[in-house]
Amino acid sequence: MAIDNIDILRKDGFYITANIRGLNFTNPDGSLPTLEQQLGIIFIARHPCEVMWVSEIHTNSGSGTLRLENTGSNVLVSGFNLGSANNTTVTKQRINLQNRVLKEGEYLKLASTGSLTDIQNLNVTIYLKNSERGDYR
DSSP states (O other): OOOOHHHHHHTTEEEEEEEEEESSSOOTTSOOOOHHHHOOEEEEOSSOEEEEEEEEEOSBOOEEEEEEEETTEESBSSOEETTSOTTOOEEEEGGGBOSOEEOTTOEEEEEEEEEEESOEEEEEEEEEEEOSOSSOO
């Protein structure tokens, strides 16, 4: 049986997810949060790692664009259009990614472009693999 290069790239990776409920709940003080207030840092690299792919899905579309940043630099060549169809997974990988290697202590952050409105139940799943590790850490 031949080993495909993609099988090697998928070996020993790990997933992180971010779930953002949207505007359907209140802050402890009773105010309504903006979606922008719910975004932010979702992962801090303990070891060097590399983003292999990023997926996004939402149950209620709206407006705006969702970005993924690596310590301030965009990871996605173009962000996720949050006006896309509901309940449809959109995945970006390889040529759709840039700045995808994180050094120890660097972070991944969800950010927005434009005004995010009406988005509900947003889920972002990121698949990473350790890098600069030899065979195993």
